[in-house]
Amino acid sequence: MNEKNYVMHLFIHEMTCSACVAGIEKTILSIPKIKKVQFNLLEQSVLLVAEKNDKHFKDNLLLVLKNFGYQAEFFDNDSAIIFKQKNQILQDQKQLHKRNFLIGFIMAMMFMILGYLNEYILLKTTQVQIVWSIIGVICFFSFFISGKYFFVNAFRSLMHQRITMDILIVLGTGIAWLYSMLLVIFPSLFPEKAQHFYFEASVMIMAFVSLGRYIEAKAKSQTSRSLKNLIDLQPKHTTLITPKGVRRILVRKIKLGMSLLVKPGERIPVDGEVISGCSYVDESMLTGESIGIYKKTGNPVSAGTLNQSGSLTIIARSMTTGTALSKIIQLVRQARSTKPSITKFVDKILVVFIPVVILVALFSAFIWYLFGPEPKISYMLVVTSTVLIIACPCALGLATPLSIIVSMGKSAEMGILIKDADTLQSANKINVAVFDKTGTLTEGKPNVQHIYSFIAKNTNHILQLVYSAEQYSEHPLAKAICNYAVLNKIDLLQSSNFKNLEGRGITAEVNGKTILVASINYFEKKKISLSNAIVAIRECFDNLWTPIAVAINGKLVGIVAISDAIKRDSAAVIHSLKKRHIHTVMLTGDSNIVANSIGKQLGIDEIISEVLPNKKLEYIKKFQENGNIVAMVGDGINDAPSLVQSDIGIAMGNGSDITIASADITLLNSSLISVLRIIEIAKVTVKNIKQNLFAAFFYNILGIPIAAGALYPIFGFLLNPIFAGIAMVLSSITIVSNASRLRFFKTKF
Template sequence: MTHQHTIEGVTCSGCVNTVTERLSKLPEITSVEVNKEDKRITLSMTSHVTLDSLQEALGGKESKYQISLSKSEEHDEAKVKSCCSVTPKENHTHKPKFNIPAGKYYCPMYCEGDKMYDKPGDCPVCGMDLVKQPELVVKTQYTCPMHPEVISDTPGNCPKCGMDLVPMQPKDTEEDKTYQQLWHKMKIASLFTIPVFIISMSEMIPNNPLYQIMDLEKRNWVQLILTIPVVFYACWMFFERAWRSIVNWNLNMFTLIGIGTGVAFLFSIAGLVFPDAFPDEFKSHSGTVHLYFEATVVVLTLVLLGQLLEAKAHSKTSGAIKELLKLAPSEATIVVDGVDKRVSIHDIQKGDILRVKPGEKVAVDGTITDGRATIDESMITGEPIPVEKAVADKVSSGTINGTTSFLMVAEKVGAETLLSQIVQMVSDASRSRAPIQNLVDKISRYFVPIVVGISIITFIIWWQFGPDPKLTYALVNAIAVLIIACPCALGLATPMSVMVGVGKGAKLGVLIKNAEAIEKMDKIDVLITDKTGTLTEGKPSVEKVVVQQGDEKEVLGKIAALNQQSEHPLAKAVVAFAMSKAAVLQNVANFESITGKGVKGVVDNEVVLLGNKELLKQEGIQNFETIEKAVVTEQKQGKTVSYIAVNHKVIGYVTITDAIKKTSVEAIQELKHQGVEVIMLTGDNENTAKSVAAELQVSDFKANCLPQDKLEYIKKLQIQGKVVAMAGDGINDAPALAQSDIGIAMGTGTDVAIESAKITLVKGDLVGIVKAKNLSHAVMRNIKQNLFFAFIYNTIGIPLAAGVLFPYFGILLSPMIAALAMSFSSVSVIANALRLRNIKI
């Protein structure tokens, strides 16, 4: 079950992480999603948890974080003093986060923001078909191939014939249903439109055989009869949308289509029934009024064709989500008491042992407990080369096993898996709005009234100054102006590109949190990057431990015991080294982690320190020049060195190496080639930082950086007008990631770093930043192409329809040609956006 509540006191990403961590400790809570902008928290739970229990988990009634029942109320705009080190940016305006639940319907142009509907229909603002949010977790059902009426939620045997049940084929998506309905109406419309068009155009054929069958007046009545099914059945929805748009004063494309074709249809009926009421200017040489039944049905049918093609294209824009959903297998093999049992993935629990056979997809996230494997992770990381896995290595859902079999323990299931998180992030980001969309919205707001005004002016000018028959020319050109204008091409230009671009990024292992990140990533001037885990492999190893006083193995046991309390990669390296040397780890008291400096604690009644020179200075330790010379020598070789101090006396040091990623140099050079400064900010010492910076050829570097130093450095660059991206993977990077214009987290890093970032690189490789930069550039270029096409189309098309070329070249644009152009304008925008699926990044 899922509940939404109001949460107060959450002011930054650090607060989000704190609330998430505290509530996740409750055994009933399976997932926590905090939206600090809307002061909303969404909790998924196995059983109901009372508000009092939730508040107690947050620290009780005296806690800064207060949770209450969700209700509509005015948000208190008073500033809440933050308890965290993340400083919000000045003049920051929060963008709405569209959170459409699965199975709900929304407008693809986001006319009403995050407003959603329970049933399919039309957007009341723009009139477009509402789109269904895909089901992000698909429940597989099983049926018997011999008895399709047998349906089960779990695999097994048919109760009637005993055959194995097989997974049911997925039902048609909402886009498919919409397409089928439109296709049916298109066939009806075409069936009646083609005869009307032939009858109308037959007047141009010499010795027309139709003249022998019926006279002109009878042919006009036949056109009316054939037009009725097109107007009142196949295309009646256009008039309904037009009427709603006028009543609600949400003028849109269907307003123009409804007015234009409606006027032509009613004029034709009046001309057919009451010909004597019209002046001679409206009549042909035979005395009948010029009728526009063919213009009405052809225009409506062409608009319907445009809607049909648009529905087909819409299904492709969300194809990335559908393809990601297909990666998850429907079944898995669970090992119970040594016996293999086939179950639905929805029945897998944490701690279950699974057997993954050759060629199978990994069902959930977990760790290999027995065997080896070659895993194809290309669908998650975008890298085509399979990865070797052994015992204790992590595997992710959706990845494909090679030719061996292995056992794994399930650690993350359901919505917690990496694949589920990727699907959710892609879904959320594809519905977000880019800042450039705000300009489009302002223009679209005035577009339809301006077009109607131009149409009226066109009618007046042709009526007053046009050639005979003046009123006929005035009516035809005014209708053409209404029909050729297409505000939907403007409205679709941005969201279609964003949706396809985000999906493309997911395939490349680049997860984009929202559309704003795409736009800003294209503009970055500076990339700030951490060293450990970002530029380096993030798998440090102890090269040696030098102890000048005392027993080396005993000292190693003390510092390893101290580091057991820390999650830092360097700490893990020390513990691993001590275990390999069979050192004895003792109990630790008064442990303390000093961010950016090291660790401290009491081991065997002795105060033990392990850290950098800044830690020693903080503790008032001096006179370690002899050891310092050896340390500096190591540091100049690009190694990280930590001092060992016992009872305020330096007795040795630990040398740790962390190999630079092979791709880091190539990625940095490519970014510099694109005009991006690459600056390394690291908590490591000056000598080590200088060595690494020289090898990587970064633009600049700064050593001995604490989290606050990184934060202040980014602020200074932003004051200078720079657009700054920050790449990091640790908790100490979270403040800088939040402050930067674009935070880029390594997917191999900590959850808080990922939470603070706008872009996450699944593989945790700097090459991913190059991909993100190239992708953002391609998406923004695609958006600009769409906007240019939409603007230039309307800028040229409307004057042409108004007849500006007639005085010079005698050229007029008929309403039918205008309808054809209008219909394909929206389709062209979507087709251009779909090109992003095939670009090479």
């Protein structure tokens, strides 16, 4: 975000369905200075990006939502506080719906018993009418108390000319109660066969609807478990070292430059650097590797990682809101608020679904009025109520968000951060996987193996010139040369006019001499003679070393041979991708001979070498033009454009900030196994979503005709409204249970 944009989090109390989301989104976006809106229906929350965040702006936003019929409140931007606030609201909702279910169910059973006792008592005396009038009034208060939540929301919706699923529930139960009261007050208006009460049905239906909402609220709180696990990694207190001694402070009060003591068994409070002590630190929350990493003076440490053995004194390099852990939590939270394209399609259906259901209910009643048996009015009531209740689209609204949120959390636990839900959906269709070489297929830790000198001076002189020229370069090979020079205690010479040759090498002025450090191909292109280096170059290729040529004032003076070990899991990952019929490609700027040798060793299908950074993008486009879904895996700054262009950009966690910012998926570790995990998670998630949608659509497609009486002409069967309420609850249970299975999913790798 640029400095003019502010991120805010909003909780909307009555946002319970996709129809609500559509209306609220339109309302919020109509407010000036709002740049972006992301909804999380399950958590009833909204992530806003706006140009303002002052009190007047916030108050105006809340007022606009209130006028539209929704109560809302802002959250603190602290992840732990947000989670605590959301969780408390969800717990309150869960308890409310649980209480409403128990009240409704108990009262419904009482009315049901009364109904059976008086089943054959007709309304022929005033005393009987008075008794049933009292029962009707008690029933009204019972089902209004247990269903107050739905009545209030439905009333607000009607006042603001919105149609929501709360209206379906209120109409279905309200019609049943109203019919029964009219029967009590004006029994002569109804045929004798139609004199049947539905008091217990109205209360029982409301009870089962509350049960469904309780199950949904419970599922919502459970989907946040993975996010809670991340938040819990952040300790609440830490030990501050001062000139007067040590004292415990709240982690949120840490400031840059503070010295902090981390004892064995404690978590690192913020990102920092070890200034004394040594210990093994468990970084599994970042890397997925459970083996402790040895840390000593000068080594970086990350917030949330666990100090295992010795005490460490660290200096704070960030505050709590700027740590890698806080950024991960922020990314996960934002990803949970995104929607895949399949959800957007379902949302469009849900917007028109409720009005269509009301029309279907009215049309069904009309058909029964024309062709139904006596007592027609009784059958019309049953059909109308049953259609309205059974068609409540709770299951359809839950089908996709639950699966997405559970999968996002599961991915984060594996060290895989997915930026949005569409990426998860697209990853299911990958058929081309393109890999950068250095740092992706290889360790990304190149080492100088040998230096060849073609002048009278020794190799240290060549190394000193190259070191002085390369000191400003960020390329991994340049860093390898500089590290090698430091280990050999080589002094830096004064350099100037540094110029990056975009993947081909660099040039600089060192002690008044023009130093060129570049690839063999670049030397050939510039027609700089390599005749003295033929044997050295051949030796490099035989050993899978990358030869880097060095020239002074346009004349070859030496070769620096560099190697980068292949990652131990690269071959297994390539093999697994090929078994899945995914075309594998190596796209590298390295020489043909080295690239082909490594590619054949790994079993890669297609090897494209000696590619300049700006040309990588063109190869990605060519694959896409052939109808392929392309995943690009890289870690270097020069991979950023290709990651953006690809359908799914995957950045290695050891890559640059620019690369990670450009990617759709970030791996918090450097293992390529995570690429296979992404594909597995994507496939199982999309399958789970399709199962949920099938179940939800099948439920409505089958349930609505049955509720309308489609089976009555053949079998004489008409669905009771109470069983419609039970069926609605069962549909929600089915969706919640199926989506929850993803929490226990384990990848093969």
